[in-house]
Amino acid sequence: MDPLSLLRKAGLEAKGFPAPLHGGDISRVFRVGPYVVKVADHPPPGLFLAEAKGLRALEERGVRVPRVHWWGEEGIVLEYLPPGREDWEGLALMLACLHRRQEETYWAEAGFLGTFPLPGRKGGEWTEFFFSRCVEPLLRATWSQLGELGPRVEALYRRPLPAEGPTPLHGDLWRGNVHFAQGGPALLDPSFFAGERGVDLAMMRLFGGFPGAFWGAYQELYPVPEEVERALSRYQVYYLLAHVHLFGQGYLGALWRAISAS
Template identity: 80%
Template structure:
């Protein structure tokens, strides 16, 4: 389906052409007037509904996100946010406030990392929750491509991960999912769940893109204990398994490095 057809299905109209925007690796995004229209080729069932639920969850917790106008199996219609200046200190304030929140328990609705489906889960001890909900499905999907690293991944989660308390997470917080709008920093394309903030911090460190100004402001607002710092490579395993799944064995070197650092 093309973006103009999706807008018509949503009962929305806009003047002007559909202009391609950056949409990551899994989707195509177009600006059509005041809307950002997101589509994906052969999306798995529930993909866009899960993204919309994540955006609503973040918005309820004080995070700036694009408004959701319409969601269906075919795609998503969002508010187009006009670009603005970089504000890393503002992003630090927003994320520190999000990560400081405490929820009743670890919790995840059925969702996705990229287009990879992840199960729902609620409650329990953190290490078991994270391993069984996030790591194990990807480990099973990639086992035959890991060249013997599978047992090493399993062994990483025999010891408990540090637990500061259940916090709401973006869940896929690489720099491409941060957007600086005229109104201030915003987050895009979440893989929302309630877990430990180290998961977000680990992804932010994995591929870089967050400058010193951000980290200084974030740490001043919400210092990161040494035990959380030491756990970040174990959380990065989750994201690198996803990259092996989507993009192939070229990521095995990076996977080996974080295993070795754990």
Template identity: 35%
Template sequence: MIPDSLRETLETHLDVTIDSVAAVGGGCIANACRVETDGAPFFLKYGDEEVARTFPGEAAGLEALAAADSPLTVPSIRETAPPTDDRPGFLVMEWINSGRRGRRFWERFGEGLAALHRHAAEAYGFDDDNFIGQSPQPNEWMDEWPAFFRSQRLEPQVQMARERGRWQSSWNRPLETLYRRLPELLPETPDASVLHGDLWKGNFMVTAVGEPAIIDPATYYGHREADLAMTELFGGFQDRFYDAYRSAWALDPGYETRRDIYNLYHLLNHLNLFGAGYANSVQRTLNAVV
């Protein structure tokens, strides 16, 4: 199932004997497996350089989320390494058994995310650049949130869209208006919360005891509403999640406008990754926020 060279490396680095390997679904970038050993099972991702370059950022993000000490389950990292001439790069983490949602799953998820967001830094960014899906995500530390969101989030995606021929000239004027208005539309120095960064329904799971776990992050420190906005982009979570979050930590007025600005980043990323099917959503959002 996995290359012999990778098997040998894992057994040596983790000091285990691998009994079996089974492919698991859910990943769209890396090969993903459950690995049974003479100790505990673990979750393995592996791939070539294009895939493996995302692993250090994912590992650092999961470690930052775990350090927040929230009620949410975060898988622990065992090992990560880049590819060599004779084996692919890999990321090994704790295996989390899945189950059915408990009675208070959505409330626990909302409360847990609010608790996660209480863990904050002194500025916006992250120690290393990482990836949002397959797209590079710069994370230069900055002291003002609107400036960070423009230079580290919107501008790189817009530049990528231009380079790939996916940007439409009719978007130039509303984009410039948005850039000009960002300092009045976004708070200047909100709490720099630790964020999952890519929090949609495909990036959480239910543990064996029915509790929420978060996976596949694009972590950085930023305005907590950016995480909440992403949860609403592709279908949304249940109302009980949002009610529980707001009960734990209320939102300031104007969230709906800020939500659309934050989700413009993800829509541009999807435009760049998946093509023109997202163009109408980009246009509608640009028109709505300016």
């Protein structure tokens, strides 16, 4: 479906012509006047519902996100936030406030990491929750590509992960899901669930990571204990398994290094 057709289906007036924006690997993203329109051909069922729910969950917890105007199986319509200056200190404040919030228990609705479907789950001990909800589905999906690394991944989660307490997470917090807008930073494309903040911190260290200006401000606002720092490579395994599944064996080297650092 094209973006103008999606806007008509949503009952929203199209103001202007679609201008392509940088998008993800499955969606085509356009600005149409005050809207950002994401459309996809044959997306996994429930993909855009999960995005809408994740954005609203973050907004309810004080995070700036684009407003969700409409969603359907074919796409989603969001508020367009005009770009602004980089504000890493402002991002650190927003994320430290998010990570200081407490959830009653570990929980996740059925959702996605990228386009990979993840099950819903609620409660239990953190290491078992994280392994069964996040790691194990990807481990099963990638087992034939992993060779000797498969059993090594399994062994990583026989040791308990540190637990500060359940907190809301973006869940896929790489640089591309941060938008520096006028009026302050915003977050995009969440894989929202309630878990340990180390999951977000680990993704923020991968693939070049966030700059020192961010980490200096975040550490002042909400210092990261040494045991959480040591666990980050085990959380990175989760994201690297997803990259092996979605993009191929070129990520096996990074996966091996994360396992070895654990």
